[in-house]
Amino acid sequence: MGSRALAGALSEAQLDSLADREGTTLREALVAYGLEPALLPAARIAPGSVHAFLELHIEQGPVLERAGVPIGVVTGIAAPHDVRLTVRGTAGHAGATPMSHRRDALLGAAEIALAAERLANASPSTSVVATTGVLHVHPGAVNVIPGEVVLEVDVRDRELGARERVVAELLSAARETCDRRGLELSVATLVEDRPVTCAPAVVEAVRGAAEAAGFAAMDLVSGAFHDAMILAAVAPVGMLFVPSRNGISHHPAEHTDPEQLDAGVAVLTAALARLASS
Secondary structure, eight states: OOOHHHTTTHHHHHHHHOBBBOOOHHHHHHHTTOOGGGGGGGOOOOOOSSEEEEEEEOOOHHHHHHOOSEEEEEEEEEEEEEEEEEEOOOOEEEETGGGGGGGHHHHHHHHHHHHHHHHHHHHOOOOOEEEEEEEEEEOOTTTTEOOOEEEEEEESSSSSEEEEEHHHHHHHHHHHHHHHHEEEEEEEEEEEEEEEEEHHHHHHHHHHHHHHHTEEEEEESSSSOHHHHTTTTTTTEEEEOOOOOGOOOOOOOOOOOOOHHHHHHHHHHHHHHHHOOO
């Protein structure tokens, strides 16, 4: 949210339309925290007014650890296209409704989730991924045929065209599934960001800083998206990664050794000095 505000990509209307699971809007949350939503326009920075943006982050994946390399030089950032699909059938008694008379929304949703996996695996792009991370089943009783299912699917890639082809194929497969099963389908776009190529000057600053400090480094594409992806709209951006133990993140088991963090900070500092001198 902060980077979107800086880039002018967070609108006044979104302050009221974006809400959490309890219904609290973003505007209400900002006010409760002691912030002033009316100052949103003042947060924006003008394109070209920042020389460069460089972000240090844990990898959130296993590549650096498995390679035994302490520094990852990020050359690009994959971006997500997230959709919410609502599948509607007919709720009915599990014992009293014959199989031939059912419009089971969950079975349709299951086919769609499997189609997402199949289409990502079949894509010519080796970096496209698809994840069904949310599934809400209604009414949610063991003896009731699901009448409505909401699933949210995240498709992302560093190649915009490849990602959009998978999304288009997924929506086509979802419509075919629902038509065949006599279900209704509605689709809403949640996020549709653009992949970013990191600025060559920033990438070279990170590479040079790692080499000068005596740290081995390797190029990586970030599969997770970060503030740098959003801020690329207003400034040249880059990132560097340090290893994540077992590739785990957003979990209590997330861990990066202090020595690895120190290495990341050292390279970050030296890269910033190089960028400042240019």
